[in-house]
Amino acid sequence: MNTTKSTISTNNTDLSIYDVIVIGLGGSGISTLYYLAKAGYKVLGLEKFDIPHKNGSSHGDSRIIRQCYYEGVEYVPFVLEAYKLWEELEKESGEVLFNKTGCISFGNSKSNPIIGMQKSASVYNLPVKNYTSEEINKRFPLFKVKEDICGVYEDNGGVLNPDKCVNAYYQLVKRINNAEIITNTDVSKVLKSKLGSDYNYEVVTAAMGMDTRVYKSKKVIISAGSYLNTLLEASFNYTLPLEIERQLVTYCKYKDGRTHKNIPVYVGDINNTEFYGFPDLGVGFKFAFHHKGRKTKRVEEVDRNIREEERDAIFDFFPNVFSDFSKDTIDVVKEETCLYTNSPDKDFIIDYLNNDENLICISACSGHGFKFTSAVGKYIHDMIVNKRFIEFFSLKRFKGMKGSPKF
Numbered sequence: 150m151n152t153t154k155s156t157i158s159t160n161n162t163d164l165s166i167y168d169v170i171v172i173g174l175g176g177s178g179i180s181t182l183y184y185l186a187k188a189g190y191k192v193l194g195l196e197k198f199d200i201p202h203k204n205g206s207s208h209g210d211s212r213i214i215r216q217c218y219y220e221g222v223e224y225v226p227f228v229l230e231a232y233k234l235w236e237e238l239e240k241e242s243g244e245v246l247f248n249k250t251g252c253i254s255f256g257n258s259k260s261n262p263i264i265g266m267q268k269s270a271s272v273y274n275l276p277v278k279n280y281t282s283e284e285i286n287k288r289f290p291l292f293k294v295k296e297d298i299c300g301v302y303e304d305n306g307g308v309l310n311p312d313k314c315v316n317a318y319y320q321l322v323k324r325i326n327n328a329e330i331i332t333n334t335d336v337s338k339v340l341k342s343k344l345g346s347d348y349n350y351e352v353v354t355a356a357m358g359m360d361t362r363v364y365k366s367k368k369v370i371i372s373a374g375s376y377l378n379t380l381l382e383a384s385f386n387y388t389l390p391l392e393i394e395r396q397l398v399t400y401c402k403y404k405d406g407r408t409h410k411n412i413p414v415y416v417g418d419i420n421n422t423e424f425y426g427f428p429d430l431g432v433g434f435k436f437a438f439h440h441k442g443r444k445t446k447r448v449e450e451v452d453r454n455i456r457e458e459e460r461d462a463i464f465d466f467f468p469n470v471f472s473d474f475s476k477d478t479i480d481v482v483k484e485e486t487c488l489y490t491n492s493p494d495k496d497f498i499i500d501y502l503n504n505d506e507n508l509i510c511i512s513a514c515s516g517h518g519f520k521f522t523s524a525v526g527k528y529i530h531d532m533i534v535n536k537r538f539i540e541f542f543s544l545k546r547f548k549g550m551k552g553s554p555k556f
């Protein structure tokens with residue numbers, strides 16, 4: 150077990166009471182812990198596994214980051230903030246976290262990645278270039294898209310390394326005296342404290358082979374990724390309208406040795422099928438469908454086994470994107486599974502729970518959250534310190550929906 154010792158807090162007299170406990174230290178939780186610890190709060194971070202680890206959503210060597218956000222113009226200021234914070238993290242940690250490759254989106258001229266990206270670029274005055282299919286195929290030889298497909302390119306897109314980003318925050322938090330982290334510890338419940346207590350919540354944990362422990366805190370942040378509903382159900386007897394989507398990610402190499410290291414990251418929607426991918430960062434070029442995975446309500450039901458039909462689906466669809474792509478020309482060199490936690494509209498949920506400003510939940514996923522996790526941590530800091538609140542992430546949009554808590 151890794152721990153860092155806490156000392157005093159700026160505003161606590163009872164040393165056994167934390168100002169904030171953060172549950173779940175993937176990308177969102179670890180950055181939240183960092184910005185709160187840096188601001189002088191006495192914080193405790195609790196993580197079920199090691200940091201980083203492969204069982205959640207914030208692991209591996211690559212996550213796309215891009216500015217002209219086709220999923221909604223509302224995300225643009227948030228992602229610009231995230232870029233600034235990733236840059237600061239690089240400086241503070243001395244680690245290279247971001248690889249600028251450019252980003253291209255594909256689709257027909259009416260598709261969301263094309264229209265949405267152009268809209269975000271235009272509203273925020275961000276530079277983009279438009280490409281025809283002929284220009285795409287000539288300029289980037291991995292791709293061979295059909296005539297009705299076009300592209301929008303932005304220069305500032307690229308790749309974040311999630312393992313390194315999470316670890317960079319982790320190493321920095323470990324140096325802060327008022328921060329404590331306990332790994333390999335499962336939070337089983339969050340309980341409201343008794344009336345009149347000088348703390349608001351009790352967080353109940355069980356570490357492997359150890360007794361149950363109870364930690365007291367004024368505020369609790371739940372950033373448990375796919376396990377969010379498991380914890381909410383155990384703690385408050387309700388769940389949020391979320392679904393867990395198991396994703397298959399494939400790494401390939403051409404049998405003849407062709408490599409594609411100098412291409413942009415890409416996102417797209419062709420024939421109503423969304424996908425994304427990366428240049429070859431060493432292992433092979435990595436790509437996946439976006440939102441075509443098997444869905445379950447509970448993380449415990451996820452089946453990580455890869456079926457032959459999933460592999461076949463790749464060879465059926467990706468000739469629409471890549472040149473000369475078939476079982477005869479391609480070797481699959483690696484396969485991974487990973488979890489999306491989707492909200493009904495695929496936008497983030499960052500809000501207070503139970504009408505209590507001392508309890509915040511983060512479900513910044515739906516398969517596009519990693520790039521924002523630096524800004525998410527800073528935002529939680531600002532929610533606590535300055536009462537900043539972004540309506541767009543509020544749970545109120547699901548009011549009355551089946552599976553939503555009562556507001």
Ligand SMILES: Cc1cc2nc3c(=O)[nH]c(=O)nc-3n(C[C@H](O)[C@H](O)[C@H](O)COP(=O)(O)OP(=O)(O)OC[C@H]3O[C@@H](n4cnc5c(N)ncnc54)[C@H](O)[C@@H]3O)c2cc1C
Nearest residue numbers: 173175176177197205206207213336374376487518519520
């Ligand atoms: C295949 C794949 C590709 C993706 N590609 C991109 C991309 O290109 N760009 C992008 O921006 N985003 C991408 N995403 C989405 C992004 O990775 C996620 O949105 C993001 O990592 C979510 O971070 P999180 O901290 O909210 O959740 P997680 O990383 O899942 O962290 C939650 C943490 O909580 C811990 N936890 C849970 N329950 C408990 C408990 N009871 N007690 C203690 N700890 C607990 C878990 O162990 C975990 O560490 C992708 C996701 C996947 C799966």
